[in-house]
Amino acid sequence: MxxxxxxxxxxxxxxxxxxxxxxxxxxxxxxxxxxxxxxxxxxxxxxxxxxxxxxxxxxxxxxxVHPPAQPIVDLGDRLLISATGMGLTAIHLVPEGTLPPVVAGPGRRWIERAAAELREYLAGERAFFDVPADLRALPIFSRRVLEMTARIPFGDVRTYAEVALAIGAPRASRAVGNALGSNPVPLVIPCHRVIRGDGTTGGYGLGPALKDRLLALEASVxxxxxxxxxxxxxxxxxxxxxxxxxxxxxxxxxxxxxxxxxxxxxxxxxxxxxxxxxxxxxx
Ligand SMILES: [Zn+2]
Ligand SMILES: [Zn+2]
Incomplete structure (x- = not known):
């Protein structure tokens, strides 16, 4: 036929x-x-x-399924992004209207790319990040935790204990939680996808309410x-x-x-x- x-x-x-x-x-x-x-x-x-x-x-x-018609998480112009020539080093949430202009420098292209990717992500139009992170300043344990966390797919979650197990430190759930709590590049390294074993979402550097909203966004996209x-x-x-x-x-x-x-x-x-x-x- x-x-x-x-x-x-x-x-x-x-x-x-x-x-x-x-x-x-x-x-x-x-x-x-x-x-x-x-x-x-x-x-x-x-x-x-x-x-x-x-x-x-x-x-x-x-x-x-159809994509959502409206942006789901609106952070406005509040993400302060820092980078070296190697990649992102920090993302902070700052009060509205206090964001300084991006200045020239080796990290500028990463800052601009991250800003664009974050805007799309928060609007439900992006499910991955292409911009690298520069974590050289962090202790090795934190780097391992964050590298493992970066592999958790969009829309998925793991527990602190699962991340601890995955990096070969099964009894280090609490240390994993601490490392994620001081994740310098939240959102891009999705520490919001790591939750507690009892199913509650747990802490988040940018605020627990935002963690819930990000998980809801990912579940709907x-x-x-x-x-x-x-x-x-x-x-x-x-x-x-x-x-x-x-x-x-x-x-x-x-x-x-x-x-x-x-x-x-x-x-x-x-x-x-x-x-x-x-x-x-x-x-
Ligand atoms: Zn055919
Ligand atoms: Zn493609």
Whole structure:
């Protein structure tokens, strides 16, 4: 069965076995169909009228969600960012209206890039940071804790004990908490994703209320975005796809869902690879 015929049948909501078999083997048609459902805003009815195999398309479309329309966390112009030529060294929250202008210097490009990435992140438009951190001034234990914390994916959480275990210091939960409490680059190194074993969120250098809001933001944003016409799925915030027109854009919660819908991972932002923050300590 040809693609055009398959799409006609899907449009007519008369899929049949041959159509489903074609979809299983044709990523182009899977992408087309997923984009079609999203652009017409009829995911729920589509799922009822086209009984897709639960292993594949039903699951894909169930996972497709729209991004939030409004910025969720508004910190205004309150993030004071410092950097060396190697990367970020500090992020502070300062009172509104007290932010000094960025001055020339070796860290300027990192400061400007971090400011832009943070703005996107807080608006629910970015799920990763590309700007490096320079942690050379920190004790080795703190660096290990922060490096491990930088690997916790957007939207995910770990406990202090889990981070302690992951760095090979299972009895050092309290020391892990202290190291995270003095994280010099909060947000970019996501210490807000480390919570207490009893499920409460615990302390946060920028204030516990902000920690809760960041976790809520991440829980409501799909970290992956696909462009149906190219078949490439990116981490939210990747520069490569440029602005994706409505109708060509599909959000995914998980890479497995994007793959099932016929998308392949971007080679620039590499959503298929664990992405540790690049740290100045390594250079
Ligand atoms: Zn096809
Ligand atoms: Zn990308």
């Amino acid at each position: 040809r693609c055009a015929e398959v799409r006609e049948r899907l449009r007519a909501e008369k899929p049949g076995e041959a159509t489903r078999a074609h979809l299983e083997g044709c990523p182009r048609c899977r992408r087309w169909w997923a984009a079609e459902q999203v652009s017409e805003g009829r995911l729920a009815t589509a799922l009822q009228s086209v009984p897709a195999p639960p292993s594949l398309l039903g699951r894909v479309l169930a996972a497709v 799909s970290p992956l975005v696909g462009r149906a016409s190219t078949g490439v799925v990116c981490r939210l915030g990747c520069d490569r796809p440029g602005p994706i027109p409505e109708g060509d854009r599909i959000h995914f919660a998980r890479l497995a869902d994007a793959r099932a819908a016929g998308f392949r991972p971007c080679s620039l932002c590499r959503p298929h690879a664990a992405r540790p923050l690049s740290l100045g300590t390594r250079a």
